[in-house]
Amino acid sequence: MKRYYPVLEPSIASREKKYVNDCLDTSWVGSLGKYVPTFEAAFARFTGTKYAVTTCNGTAALHLTMLALGIKKGDEVIVPDMTYVASANAVQYVGAKPVFVDCEGTTFNIDSKKIEEKITKRTKAIMVVHLFGNPCRMDEIMRIARKYGLRVVEDAAQAHGATYKGKKAGSFGIANAFSFYGNKIMTTGEGGAVTTDSKKIRDRVELLKGQALSKRRRYFHTELGYNYLMTNIQAAIGLSQLERLPTFLRKKRQIREWYRAHLGDLVKKGVVSFQEPTSGSRPSWWVSSCLLSGFSAEKLGVLLKREGIETRPFFFPLHNMPHLRQRGSFPVSNRLAREGIIFPASTTLAERDIAFISKIVKKHL
Numbered sequence: 001m002k003r004y005y006p007v008l009e010p011s012i013a014s015r016e017k018k019y020v021n022d023c024l025d026t027s028w029v030g031s032l033g034k035y036v037p038t039f040e041a042a043f044a045r046f047t048g049t050k051y052a053v054t055t056c057n058g059t060a061a062l063h064l065t066m067l068a069l070g071i072k073k074g075d076e077v078i079v080p081d082m083t084y085v086a087s088a089n090a091v092q093y094v095g096a097k098p099v100f101v102d103c104e105g106t107t108f109n110i111d112s113k114k115i116e117e118k119i120t121k122r123t124k125a126i127m128v129v130h131l132f133g134n135p136c137r138m139d140e141i142m143r144i145a146r147k148y149g150l151r152v153v154e155d156a157a158q159a160h161g162a163t164y165k166g167k168k169a170g171s172f173g174i175a176n177a178f179s180f181y182g183n184k185i186m187t188t189g190e191g192g193a194v195t196t197d198s199k200k201i202r203d204r205v206e207l208l209k210g211q212a213l214s215k216r217r218r219y220f221h222t223e224l225g226y227n228y229l230m231t232n233i234q235a236a237i238g239l240s241q242l243e244r245l246p247t248f249l250r251k252k253r254q255i256r257e258w259y260r261a262h263l264g265d266l267v268k269k270g271v272v273s274f275q276e277p278t279s280g281s282r283p284s285w286w287v288s289s290c291l292l293s294g295f296s297a298e299k300l301g302v303l304l305k306r307e308g309i310e311t312r313p314f315f316f317p318l319h320n321m322p323h324l325r326q327r328g329s330f331p332v333s334n335r336l337a338r339e340g341i342i343f344p345a346s347t348t349l350a351e352r353d354i355a356f357i358s359k360i361v362k363k364h365l
């Protein structure tokens with residue numbers, strides 16, 4: 001039978017089954033149970049932050065960061081134009097306006113040189129996204145934030161374990177969000193977390209994710225809250241995935257090296273250019289992404305699909321989405337959306353798979 005290569009599939013092993021079975025055997029299947037605090041403590045330790053608070057998904061984690069920072073109607077938040085829609089939606093959920101900034105053609109991340117021109121009196125925060133696991137230029141971003149008195153929030157949904165100058169993604173901002181969606185580097189099925197060093201923010205996130213339940217009176221709710229809780233089963237999967245994360249990261253980085261080696265001729269000819277790591281960073285390489293020149297990325301996707309190889313384009317630039325529409329000049333993110341392609345990058349792949357995929361890519365280009 002011909003093999004089918006999805007872009008991403010999770011790796012579930014005996015450890016996940018063992019922890020999940022523990023939840024089932026003890027009937028702790030809801031949001032109470034030992035795996036939630038254990039996973040939170042382990043994830044905070046891994047990220048190098050004081051606290052991690054789990055959530056039902058990454059979008060909820062982003063929403064809670066906005067709420068915890070008190071961002072509200074009339075405020076603006078800087079967001080890269082090339083990211084998953086959740087980054088900007090979280091800003092809109094609290095009634096604030098995401099203000100889009102164009103990206104870099106090399107790292108694909110927010111162009112720090114174009115941030116200052118978008119800062120206004122209403123700007124409250126800069127949300128950075130480490131696209132595909134490649135850390136943003138954090139020195140530069142923290143400098144701008146300090147200069148204008150803004151807070152930094154990291155959307156680290158694709159960057160578990162990535163580092164910038166030795167410090168982990170998700171530990172730079174005042175409050176940061178992770179996703180553990182099924183195709184992320186580590187998964188809980190659906191899930192997310194907020195990381196922070198601030199006790200105040202941790203307590204706010206903890207309160208709001210559980211319907212703002214009073215600590216003193218049961219069924220008394222002190223303000224508008226949400227049900228954004230992670231279940232014990234999700235946390236059990238998360239803990240086992242976190243224990244296996246070093247292996248996943250090694251494999252992700254290895255997969256990118258394999259692609260670079262097997263597609264080396266096309267890189268030399270300038271037909272394929274890989275996303276470049278930010279200087280001083282060690283990306284997690286959630287996916288191996290590149291730009292195509294002189295050949296339609298969309299067409300290559302169709303051709304590969306016929307041979308059982310799934311690819312995906314980058315995101316649509318957010319300034320073009322009906323509910324986020326915004327005027328401005330975004331030449332780079334427009335180009336990334338046109339020329340970008342993502343090849344299969346599951347941690348279950350071996351070098352012969354990457355060699356096979358690369359061979360088919362070369363045949364068509």
Ligand SMILES: *Cc1c(COP(=O)(O)O)cnc(C)c1O
Binds near residue numbers: 087180191
């Ligand atoms: C996955 C992801 C999220 C959150 O997604 P959920 O599906 O809600 O977990 C947010 N931002 C980015 C950049 C993502 O890739």
